[in-house]
Each structure stands twice: as C-alpha cells, then as structure tokens.
Amino acid sequence: MDLTHLLLSLVLIFAGAKILGELAGRIGQPAVLGEMAAGVILGVGVLKVVNPQAEILVLLADVGVIILLFEAGVATDLKELLAAGWRSLAVACIGVVVPFAGGYLIAAALGYNSLVAVFLGAMLTATSVGLTVRVLSDLGKIGTREAKIILGAAVADDIIGLVILAVVRDLGLTGDIQALKIIKIGAMAVGFFAAAIILGGVFAKQLVQLVEKMRVRGALIVAAVAFALLWALAAAVAGSAAIVGAFAAGLALGRTHKAEVIARDLRPVAFIFTPIFFVTVGAAVDVRYLNPFNPANHPVIAVAAILIVVAVAGKLCAGLGAVGKGINAPAVGIGMAPRGEVGLIFADVGRRAGIVSPDLFAAVIIVIAFTTFMTPPLLKFALLERPPRTPLVVWLFEPARKSIQRMLRPRRDRKSNEAHPR
C-alpha cells in the first residue's frame, strides 16, 4: 500500500466512524455500533474501499486495540479488579465450557464430524474484550463492578482462548493434540499475566519517576505509550495475547500518581487509533451472505441462526458466574457475548486448516457479526434500563443463584480451588 491509499483509507475510516458513530448516538446506541456499521459499508461487503486485510491497516488496528485496552487498564483499579477475581474466573470458565459444549453438540447433531464440531465449539468460546470495553466506555460505565467482572473475565477468557486456539491449530495440522505443548502455552499465558502485573507495578513507578526528571516535551505520553507497546510485545513473545500485556501495563500505570495526566493525554491518541480497529472489524463482514432472497444463503442462515442461539445462550449462562447482591449478572453475560476479532481469528484458522467448508465459514462469520453487533444495544439496555429484576430474568437466574453463591462462598478460603464451577 502506498501513501495515497493509506491516506484515503484513513480519511474514509475517520469520516465514516464519526458520522455513523454520531448517528448511532442519535438513535440512542453506543458510538462503536456506528463505527462497525461504517466498516460494513466501506468494507468487503459493500463499497470495498477499505481493505481489512491490508497489512498496514491490520497492524494499525492491532495498535488501536492495544491502546484501547491500555486505556481501559489505566482507568481500572487493580484492587477492585482482583476483588472481582473469583467472579471473573467463574464467568470466564462458564463462558468457555457452556458455549464449547453447546457448539460441539449442535454440530454433532447437524451431522458434522468431530473435528468440525470441536472447531465450532472452540469458535463460540471467544470474547472480544475490545468491543465490550468500548461499549462500557461509550456508556460511561467503565468504573462499575460489572465492568470489572467483565474485564477480569475477558482477560481470563483471552488466556483460555490462547490454549484453545493452540488445540484447534494442532488438530487442524496434525489431527492430534499435543498435551505438553498445550499445558506449556496455558502456563506461560497465566504466568505472564501474573508477572506483568507484579513487574509492571515496579517498572511503572520507576518510569514515572524517571519521566518526572525529564524536561523534553511529550515525555510522559510517549513513555506511557512505549510502556504499553513494550508490555504488549512481551505478552506476544511470551505466548500470551498482546492486548493482555497492554491491559497489564495500563493497570500498572493507573496506580501511579500520574494516572490522570496519562489518561488525559491518551484520550486524543485513542480517538485516532481505535476507530481503525472497529471499522476494520466491520469491514471484514460480508453482508451478502445475509441476503435472504438468495436461496443459496438459506442453509447458511439456518445454521447461523442455530449457532447464534447457542452462542448467546452460552455467554448469558456465563453471567451466572457473576450472580451476587447488586450485580447486574445479565449485563455481564451480554458483555461476554461479542466474538468480534477474536472469533474472526478462530474462524480464519479453521478455514485455512481446511476444517470448515466455505458455507460453514460464512455461517460462522454471521454468528460473529451478529453477536458483535447485538452487544452495544443489548449491553446498553441491560446496564441503563435496569432490567435485572424483571420477572423473566429472575425466573432465568434465581434457581441457579443460590447454588452458585454456595459454590462461591469458599472464595475467602484462598487455598480451595474447588470453588469454581469448572
């Protein structure tokens, strides 16, 4: 891509994101919904002027979601995040086990072989933390308990997702699972996050002290962004996800006394980078598969519809892990539902490994698009219109609540690991 193409893409991305973001706001929806819609219009399905596969846009989108998660980390209180830790872990585990089982069983029932069934189950476990963070931020809810549970769960889900991705890749390549490798990946990812939190706290404090002694202009914001990118890099090298590293870097800098200045200077930078991410996510969606007037699409749409039910129900169940006094558990479940770019990565692995046929791939893309696009309005509804005590929801969650609470009770006893409904 040359400079004129890049400039054209960026101008279209920025203009589309803000115009449709504004329109989304006018109809009472989070701005990010408009940004993704702008992507759909500019992308592969309609105008084809923004290519979500262009290397530089992929990389800039990656930097965009890194900065988004870094910003979320700066705004998140580590202590409160850890306090929500067991709930987050419960949400993440249910949100992996139930969609996986559901996807596997549905696929088997539809007559797919077990390799395809494993892949479909795996794809349904994904969560796009970036999208949920952005919706929470759009709604001004990033500081709530629900946000902390979702953030923690999404980080755990990303780590679990890495393990599942490795399993699926191995299955696709060799038809076999290398247990040792899987355990290693899991241990590295978990170990990295713990290390990043602990080391990040030490380094962040020293970095801020160093920057305070510097006189050169822009030292704080450049140092903060460099710190985020370094942690993201370390995460990627350690076999974890870059956004997990960026989030840990944000948590660390958020505990320093410069957190507010960093957050203020980071805002314009995030405004520039994050639309690139959300527009390219939208640009990858090919709406032509959704055309119901094309009979060739009917089986695709039918399979997608079934998978959507499993995908949404599975993550709503994950909300059960968060049930507790004053916690909006359905909102947590909805917050875990968008598959977004994480789902796309899974789908792409499955397609390249030849596990999924083009038709099934199209169905999977519809599931990803649907769960991603439904999240902003549904999460807004769940968080702002306060529905957690409506009869339907009580009916849905109340029976499970007491047993969950019983299971969660030993969480004060730190040695007991049987507390989680894994």
Next chain:
Amino acid sequence: MDLTHLLLSLVLIFAGAKILGELAGRIGQPAVLGEMAAGVILGVGVLKVVNPQAEILVLLADVGVIILLFEAGVATDLKELLAAGWRSLAVACIGVVVPFAGGYLIAAALGYNSLVAVFLGAMLTATSVGLTVRVLSDLGKIGTREAKIILGAAVADDIIGLVILAVVRDLGLTGDIQALKIIKIGAMAVGFFAAAIILGGVFAKQLVQLVEKMRVRGALIVAAVAFALLWALAAAVAGSAAIVGAFAAGLALGRTHKAEVIARDLRPVAFIFTPIFFVTVGAAVDVRYLNPFNPANHPVIAVAAILIVVAVAGKLCAGLGAVGKGINAPAVGIGMAPRGEVGLIFADVGRRAGIVSPDLFAAVIIVIAFTTFMTPPLLKFALLERPPRTPLVVWLFEPARKSIQRMLRPRRDRKSNEAHPR
C-alpha cells in the same frame, strides 16, 4: 512486518527519541537532534534494529511529517504568512538558484558529466521543512517573523522541488526534458496550494460548524486529523507534495475559533507520530562512510566536504532574500539549509536512475546528513544567541543589504513582479 516487529520498532523509536532528545536538551540542543541521533544508532549504520525502508515505518513516518506540518499550519497566522510572502519567495528562489548553480559548477569542475552535474545541483536545492519546523517548535520560535519567512519559503521550495524532481526523473529516464510536462507539474503544484488555501478556509469553517453540532466523543480531533489527511491526499493526487496539503489544512483550521482546542488535542498525537519521522530519517544515515580511518572513504569524504560548503553557502545566500529591518536573515538561511528527507528522495532518484555511482551517492548522503544535523544547533545559535550583528555577519550581509532592499521596495506595488532577485 508482523505485529511483534512493529511493536519492537516503535518501542525502540519512542525510547531512543525521548532518551536522546532529553540528552540533547541537557547539552542545550533542540530535542530533534537527539531524535535523529537515536535514529543513527538504531538504524542501518550501527545497531540495524530499526529498518527505515520497512513499508509500515515509511508510511507512519509520512503520516508523522504530515501531522507535524499540519500542526505548524494550525499555529501559523495565514495573514502574517502572506505578508512575508515576497520575502519567502525571494528566499526560496535564491535558495534554489544558488545551490543549483554551485552544485552544477563544482561537479563540472570535478570532471563529472553534465547529467551528474544537473543531478548534484538539483539535490542541493532541497529543503527539509519538517526539520526546521520542529527546531523552531523546540525553541519556542514558531510564531516569529523568521519562522513565517522560512515556512513560506519552504512551501515554495517544496513546490519548486517537485518541478526539479520531475526534471531530474525525466533526465534520468530519457536523457531529455519534456518542457510541457514540467510546466504542467509546476502549474498544478502552484495552483493546488492557492486552491487549498482558499477552499480550505471555506471547508474548515463548515467542518467546525458541523463538529460543534456533533455529540460523539472525539469528533473534533478526529475530524481535524481527517481534514489534514484529506488535504495531504488531495495534494499528492494533484501532483503537489502531501506535506504542502497538510500545511494548507492547518492554516485553514488555524483561522477557525476552534484552533486552540485543536492545537491542544493535536499535541499528544503529534508527540506519538513525529518521532517516527525523525528517527527513521536518522536511521537512513550510514555512518560507516564517515570513518576517516578507512582510506576507501577519503575521496568520498573529500567530495562531500566540497559539496557541503556549496550546500551551506548556497542556502545562507538564500537568507539574503529575507534581509530587512529586525529580521534575522542568517537564521532564515540556516533554516533553509537542512536537506533531510527531501534530499534523500532526490538522492534515491539519482541512484535508481543510475546517474550517480555508489561512491557519489555516499558523498551525497554525507552532505544530506551534515546539513540536516548541523541545522538544530546552528539555528538555535542564530536565533537565541543573537549573532546577526556580529562583525562577520555584518561584513557578509551588509554590502548586499541595500541593493536587496532597493529590489524589495516595489513589493507594495503588487503588480510588479520584477521585485524578486530571480
């Protein structure tokens, strides 16, 4: 380039830029000198960890210099820029004619053929406006009369440079000059700048009015950056230089009542993007050619030394165009001296067309590096230590001053175009 490589490059660029920028500041030099020095250390000559030819870094550096010139445009008063117009034009014209003639004659005297001589002359006409803007900004001098003359002259120089580049390209490809094409390029470039200023003013006002009605977060900064990129794109498409378009966009938005808010929000964005430009400029410099202990380098260094004298003297003469009461003319001349990335583009065209031998290319690179690296300290000295009235400078400029003033006098008579010493 994959994500981990990009993150590594960016972390090194940011860390190197700020650490060496700080050190430069500590020894009383503009921070940009440290940023370029960081580039030299990280780049092709020494550590080889930042590749200035990697596509994404080239593009991000381009965006960086676009944002830098946009920022300079927002900070520049269009009326004052136009008031300095004739002086700027005189500076630009002298700064093209004298270095070109000098380079041509020296090359002919050294026994090179006329094609090589034209190329060497052309290369010496270049001015890196980005570097001078940054030094003026580092020194807090962006609002001075000298800055306005330099900015105007640099824009004129960029337009003239496009014409010269087209001439050199044609010469390299066909050995012939297509007069019609050259005139067309010149007319397009001049016409674009005039149109960009006029249309930019209209559109900028409407854009700000539109943004004021929008409620979506970040609308102003994203709209401003998109406007700059759009104008840069239009410039590139119209055959002008992208940075000329970005500067015109900045001038237009600088006249709206949101100029201050835009400047404030743009600052962190520029802090992130501009170091990528200056570090990659430094990274392209291969210091191994400067090693005097390698006898193979002696002829290269000798040719470079002669060309440096012509390069610096030629642009100091350009300062004559700015001579006037209370104007620091030597500072203007020094401000026009850095060849920077514009010189690199010329050198690259010459090398690829096979006009210059590898040895001569190395000498040209030394000239570019020297004129670029000498500018920050010299410009600081000229602007802050107030030397314009030292005997040497008086001796240098005083004889020419009266005749220049005589030539400049008819500038109030707008119809007379003979006022410029072309």
